[in-house]
Amino acid sequence: MRFLTTDPAAEPSNVLYKRCTFDLRTGEQRMEEIPCRNLEDVLGGFGRSFQDLAERKIENAYCDENPLIVNTGLLTGSSAMTGMRTYFSGYSPIKGSKAGLPAAMWSTGSGKFGAKFKWTGLDELIFENRSEQPVYVVIKETDVGPQVELKPAEHLLGLSTHDKIMVLQKDYADAHFAAIGQAGENWQNNFMGAVALSTENQLKEKEDKCRFAGRGGMGSLMGYKNILALVAQSSDKMKPLSEAVKKVNVNVIKGGGSARIQPIRCGGGGGTWAAYDVLQEFHAVPVNNFRPQGNAVPEKLFRENVEKEYDIKSQACYRCGITCHNNISEKNADGSKGEFLAKFDYEPLNLLSTNIGVHDAGQAARLIQLSDNYGMDAISLGVTISYALSYNERHPQATILNGATFGDYEKIRELIIQAGEGKLPEIGQGSMRLSESLSETSYAYHVKGLEIAAYQPETNPGYAWASAHRWWLIV
Numbered sequence: 001m002r003f004l005t006t007d008p009a010a011e012p013s014n015v016l017y018k019r020c021t022f023d024l025r026t027g028e029q030r031m032e033e034i035p036c037r038n039l040e041d042v043l044g045g046f047g048r049s050f051q052d053l054a055e056r057k058i059e060n061a062y063c064d065e066n067p068l069i070v071n072t073g074l075l076t077g078s079s080a081m082t083g084m085r086t087y088f089s090g091y092s093p094i095k096g097s098k099a100g101l102p103a104a105m106w107s108t109g110s111g112k113f114g115a116k117f118k119w120t121g122l123d124e125l126i127f128e129n130r131s132e133q134p135v136y137v138v139i140k141e142t143d144v145g146p147q148v149e150l151k152p153a154e155h156l157l158g159l160s161t162h163d164k165i166m167v168l169q170k171d172y173a174d175a176h177f178a179a180i181g182q183a184g185e186n187w188q189n190n191f192m193g194a195v196a197l198s199t200e201n202q203l204k205e206k207e208d209k210c211r212f213a214g215r216g217g218m219g220s221l222m223g224y225k226n227i228l229a230l231v232a233q234s235s236d237k238m239k240p241l242s243e244a245v246k247k248v249n250v251n252v253i254k255g256g257g258s259a260r261i262q263p264i265r266c267g268g269g270g271g272t273w274a275a276y277d278v279l280q281e282f283h284a285v286p287v288n289n290f291r292p293q294g295n296a297v298p299e300k301l302f303r304e305n306v307e308k309e310y311d312i313k314s315q316a317c318y319r320c321g322i323t324c325h326n327n328i329s330e331k332n333a334d335g336s337k338g339e340f341l342a343k344f345d346y347e348p349l350n351l352l353s354t355n356i357g358v359h360d361a362g363q364a365a366r367l368i369q370l371s372d373n374y375g376m377d378a379i380s381l382g383v384t385i386s387y388a389l390s391y392n393e394r395h396p397q398a399t400i401l402n403g404a405t406f407g408d409y410e411k412i413r414e415l416i417i418q419a420g421e422g423k424l425p426e427i428g429q430g431s432m433r434l435s436e437s438l439s440e441t442s443y444a445y446h447v448k449g450l451e452i453a454a455y456q457p458e459t460n461p462g463y464a465w466a467s468a469h470r471w472w473l474i475v
């Protein structure tokens with residue numbers, strides 16, 4: 001961005017951002033420097049993209065007029081802590097109105113892709129139409145400004161999110177990546193595709209430690225456009241810390257707001273996973289499709305219990321002092337770290353364990369890993385599966401799908417694999433469509449087709465509104 005003013009709130013048009021509009025059908029691109037219309041444009045992310053989406057009348061998410069907008073926020077790539085976000089916006093395949101129109105949606109994640117994208121010199125990339133062939137997109141910094149290029153991607157087809165990133169890393173050593181998994185490739189049958197964003201830990205350790213822009217099927221929209229991955233190639237450009245930013249960063253770490261999700265060794269609760277202990281005090285941890293049973297079963301997944309059998313390590317995104325990730329690995333007989341399994345963040349953990357009747361940490365980690373590798377939104381996936389399990393519990397004589405019930409790890413695993421591979425639209429298209437097809441909608445936990453996160457809706461009266469108008473993110 002280029003600032004020609006010191007007062008962007010009063011003079012937003014004196015702030016310019018660099019936008020590339022890329023027509024995937026013709027290969028033509030338009031690179032422009034655009035004056036901001038208002039403060040939302042200056043702030044970037046969904047504040048800007050939603051103004052553009054509002055100008056389009058889209059009746060079906062999978063149509064050429066539905067753009068995929070990739071952009072960053074004002075602080076992305078700055079030295080302000082947690083300035084890591086990449087935003088993906090478009091009309092959602094999974095969320096929509098009662099009249100059947102798709103809803104405008106944004107989804108965001110951290111990792112280092114956003115910073116690299118910003119450092120190429122580009123602020124926003126809008127994809128129009130769709131490519132005939134599978135492609136990946138390289139955004140790179142050059143002496144004459146950012147350049148955007150399409151590359152053939154047949155060799156990436158069928159690979160998991162992590163494997164796509166590993167393959168691309170061999171050719172682009174100084175880059176970061178955003179990739180879809182098989183779920184996004186199978187967009188016709190899977191509306192909950194997520195976009196995986198690479199992290200420094202993932203690229204160094206070769207373990208699938210992506211962050212995700214998970215909500216609303218932005219990975220499925222990316223798959224519809226036949227884009228399998230984005231590569232942002234630039235040198236690192238972290239600026240020295242100014243005194244003002246230093247103060248903000250100290251406040252982020254010490255101000256209390258992040259205390260609960262910092263590592264235990266720093267006096268925090270150990271990531272969002274700590275919500276288990278807090279909610280269990282009130283027996284409000286979702287169990288068996290949001291039916292808490294007033295017992296101690298959720299405690300099996302308390303950190304102190306998981307720690308006895310598994311290795312747990314806190315890690316952070318690039319230069320973030322909050323360090324909210326909790327990596328679960330097997331523990332070797334000598335106590336050392338074994339095979340990496342998954343990250344435990346509260347929502348994926350609850351919705352792919354306790355809320356589907358699975359109470360074993362290792363099984364939960366394997367299910368989260370599958371969801372991550374296929375590139376699915378763990379919230380939509382977990383809640384749609386818990387609906388199906390609930391249906392089967394209510395109809396033991398006329399079960400659906402493979403007849404899975406709460407706690408049946410092997411059959412649940414099979415459902416996830418089939419959904420990820422695009423062979424199970426009943427799960428892949430979400431709980432609203434499944435429950436309507438079965439004419440049993442009263443225990444499907446979604447708002448306008450978007451599954452709710454892992455909190456009992458009755459504990460927060462504003463919850464449905466929040467899901468209807470905003471959405472949660474997986475970071």
Ligand code: SF4
Pocket residue numbers: 082083084110111315316317318320321322323324325475
């Ligand atoms: S470590 Fe956690 S808080 Fe920090 S940027 Fe990454 S996801 Fe955000």
